[in-house]
Amino acid sequence: VEDAPWWTRAVVYQVYPRSFADSDGDGIGDLRGVLDHVDHLEALGVDVVWLSPIYPSPQDDNGYDISDYQDVDPVFGTLADLDALVEALHARGMRLVLDLVVNHTSDEHPWFVESRSSADSPKRDWYWWRPPRHGMAAGQPGAEPTNWRSFFSGPAWELDEATGEYYLHLFSRKQPDLNWENPEVRQAVYAMMRWWLDRGVDGFRMDVINLVSKDPALPDGPVHDGVLGDGSAAYTNGPRIHEFLAEMHREVFAGRSDRLLTVGEMPGVTVEHARLFTDPARAEVDMVFQFEHVGLDHGPGGKFDVRPLRLRDLKASFGRWQAELADVGWNSLYWNNHDQPRIVSRFGDDGRYRRESATMLATVLHLHRGTPYVYQGEELGMTNAGFTSFDDYRDIESLRHVAEARAYGYASDAELLAGLAAMSRDNARTPVQWDASRHAGFTTGTPWLPVTPNHVDVNAARERADERSVFHHYRRLIELRHTDPVVALGDFTMLLPEHEHVYAFTRSLDGDTLLVLGSFSGEPQEVQVDGAAGSAPVLGNYADDAPPDADGRVRLRPWEAQVRRLR
Ligand code: ISL
Numbered sequence: 001v002e003d004a005p006w007w008t009r010a011v012v013y014q015v016y017p018r019s020f021a022d023s024d025g026d027g028i029g030d031l032r033g034v035l036d037h038v039d040h041l042e043a044l045g046v047d048v049v050w051l052s053p054i055y056p057s058p059q060d061d062n063g064y065d066i067s068d069y070q071d072v073d074p075v076f077g078t079l080a081d082l083d084a085l086v087e088a089l090h091a092r093g094m095r096l097v098l099d100l101v102v103n104h105t106s107d108e109h110p111w112f113v114e115s116r117s118s119a120d121s122p123k124r125d126w127y128w129w130r131p132p133r134h135g136m137a138a139g140q141p142g143a144e145p146t147n148w149r150s151f152f153s154g155p156a157w158e159l160d161e162a163t164g165e166y167y168l169h170l171f172s173r174k175q176p177d178l179n180w181e182n183p184e185v186r187q188a189v190y191a192m193m194r195w196w197l198d199r200g201v202d203g204f205r206m207d208v209i210n211l212v213s214k215d216p217a218l219p220d221g222p223v224h225d226g227v228l229g230d231g232s233a234a235y236t237n238g239p240r241i242h243e244f245l246a247e248m249h250r251e252v253f254a255g256r257s258d259r260l261l262t263v264g265e266m267p268g269v270t271v272e273h274a275r276l277f278t279d280p281a282r283a284e285v286d287m288v289f290q291f292e293h294v295g296l297d298h299g300p301g302g303k304f305d306v307r308p309l310r311l312r313d314l315k316a317s318f319g320r321w322q323a324e325l326a327d328v329g330w331n332s333l334y335w336n337n338h339d340q341p342r343i344v345s346r347f348g349d350d351g352r353y354r355r356e357s358a359t360m361l362a363t364v365l366h367l368h369r370g371t372p373y374v375y376q377g378e379e380l381g382m383t384n385a386g387f388t389s390f391d392d393y394r395d396i397e398s399l400r401h402v403a404e405a406r407a408y409g410y411a412s413d414a415e416l417l418a419g420l421a422a423m424s425r426d427n428a429r430t431p432v433q434w435d436a437s438r439h440a441g442f443t444t445g446t447p448w449l450p451v452t453p454n455h456v457d458v459n460a461a462r463e464r465a466d467e468r469s470v471f472h473h474y475r476r477l478i479e480l481r482h483t484d485p486v487v488a489l490g491d492f493t494m495l496l497p498e499h500e501h502v503y504a505f506t507r508s509l510d511g512d513t514l515l516v517l518g519s520f521s522g523e524p525q526e527v528q529v530d531g532a533a534g535s536a537p538v539l540g541n542y543a544d545d546a547p548p549d550a551d552g553r554v555r556l557r558p559w560e561a562q563v564r565r566l567r
Contacts (some may be wrong), residue, residue: 007261007371008330009285009488010047011478012097014375016338017076018062019429022443029431029442030076035085036505037434040460044091044379044471045478048261049089050097052338054082058108060139060174061396062338064099064207065106069192086200093511095202097261102189102207104175111188112176118469120165126185127176130157130170133350135271138164147220148231152397153404155228168218170211170235172396180212180244190251192378197252197566203261207286208243210266213238226408242276245284254283257548258433263332263371265289271324278329287332287371294319294340298415301410303402304419309347311520322369322492331370335361336378341427345384349559354381354458356559359473359541363561364518366477369492374474377432383472384427385452388417394449397422413439433459468543476539480563482537495529502527502556506566514538519556528553535564 010044021033025267031054041049053063054076063073072079086096105112115123130145132138144157157166158173167176178185193204200537214235221229245264253260262285264277269290277284296313299305325331333341344350348357359382366372385392390413393399398420405411411419420426426449434441440455452458456490458518465469481487501521515532520526532552537545548554554562 002124003504004489005143005258007048009121009482010261010371011044011045011366011481012048012050012261012371012373013041014050014052014337014373015043016052016376016429018052018448019431019442020376021432021434021441022445022447025443025445026075027443027445027448030075031072031081031085035081035088038085038088038092039095040101040464041089043464044374044475045372045482046094046374048095048097048202050373051085051099051265053099053101058106060106060172065104065172065175066101067106067108067110070195079342083175083199090200094259095259096170097203097205097263098196098201099207100193100209101207102178103211104169104171104500107174107176109188110177115176116160116167116418117160119165119191125182126179127165128179128214128218129160129165130168132159137226142227146218146234147223147227147229148234149228150277153400156231160268165549170208172400175468177214178212180214180240181216186244186247187251193248193252197256197260200461202259204263206264208267210237210241210269210277210288211235213241213244215239232268237266237270237273242282242284245277246282249283249285262286262287267291269319273322275329278325287330289332289334289337289373290321292321292401297346303423304416306419306422311503312498314347315494315503316350318368319494319497322494326369326491331368332373333368333370333375334375335365337373338375338428339425340375341423342382342384343378344381345427346422347520349522350383353559354383355468355470356541358470360518360520360530360559360561362470362474362477363539363541363563365515365564366481367487367505367514369488369490369507369518371502372477372481376426379471379474380433380460382430382433382460383452383454383458385424385430385450386454387421387424387426387450389422390417393424393426393449394422395429396427398426412501435459435461473541478541480539484514485509486512490514496527499527501525504529515564515566516562517554517556517564518561524558525556526553527556530563531566535566537562538565539563 017029020029022029023032054072055066055075055548056068056071057063057066089096115127132143136143144155148156151158152172159166166262169175221231223229264285266288274288277288297307297309299307343361344358430452431442431447434457440451463469486507486509493506495504502525503518505516532548533550
């Protein structure tokens, strides 16, 4: 237990700087805004802050399109502000992890500007350039080198008129993919990473890092509907991915302090790959973000084709990841980030039982084995945006989806609006609700994305003043992970896998066992758990304890969560 890495006891907090706090009134959050609220993070008790991209960027994808890896965008502040933030966090015992976006750069990055300048540029091979499909003229429909669909709708290739060749962009056309087959690219990335570590940052969250190794044959993918294909088999967990991450570890992290944290964001990662990525003996990354549980409510038409969650599916998915990473590797635990709708609106009840369901969801997640991540505003029980007009949305994924669906007549406007209201990434990106004032204390100017009207009731000032709030529940969960070794390192056992409304499991370490119960229902539920009789309450989301009876029967109130210590 003593030998376990520090991050087994740690909780990470994600800051999406654009939406966190605006210090200068331009309507966009910035680093000084983060500095102004370091006390909030300290009061919550988190160990690490992960900062979404703050680098110079045309902001086509809110900073995930980087034009200079070694500076700060003026909209967010200066390098000196970043140094000050590192210092302020370190002074309070917290660490800072940056977002590393190296599957692609901005098309305005000097590397790409040089690469596109001519077919014999020394940096031509730093990106994926290909001629039109054999026998076809450049620009002709279907002449793209592969049939791949981009993550943001439309083809994953853009024609560059100057040379008549196409470049690959798995995301927007302003995010050309780097060619990791070229060792110069990899060395340039590693040098940049070392520069940040030397400057004092404590690690990286690595954006779509399991997409960097592509099958150089670039084969077409299966076509499910329409004309574009799914190329993911050629670039997800690709042929050299483990080699690249092991090389990165050797070149960047080996021999450095064990204070550092590395987490790979990996859409489409399987649990088998995750075991390899996070096996300490292989020295690749500490943990990965997987996507299985946030795909369970996607329908056959994709993320905007929303289906109700079946709790059994969630238990089966989490249960498998807990089991498969029990002896080797480590889990990341999250409900939310800047790409996902708010969890209380998604799997909870953001109306009558907002507080109860937000705290239940938090309890279930944080009591799993793994490192929990809290996304800004989650600790306040913030809800989805509630937008009802296309004009409210800013997210490129949402806007491109709407444009494509309208062009092909896939869906009515009402259907599109319903899909966006449930799933748009902008749901996570509305400004953090600090207080009940106009613009929620986020800015004195006009916020870049509308503030959610419920900020008059749901805000940090009110949450922090109320001991029964979502905020204080998160604070207690984080404290429990710090103080109770069972929470950090105990074995996980799923109970009642078939139950439709109650999530139940135990965590055990050296004969000490915690029972965790969470009701995903607004109706009372009753379950029977052997051994629950006589157990003692550790943490719950109701003011009074409702203990099991002598037969281990527990009556759970709407969205109730209980953590109990068994005898
Ligand atoms: O948001 C998603 C779900 O619809 C994903 O497809 C998402 O684009 C994917 O998880 C990758 O996300 C990361 O890389 C993107 C960026 O837009 C996201 O914000 C980032 O988290 C490209 O850099």
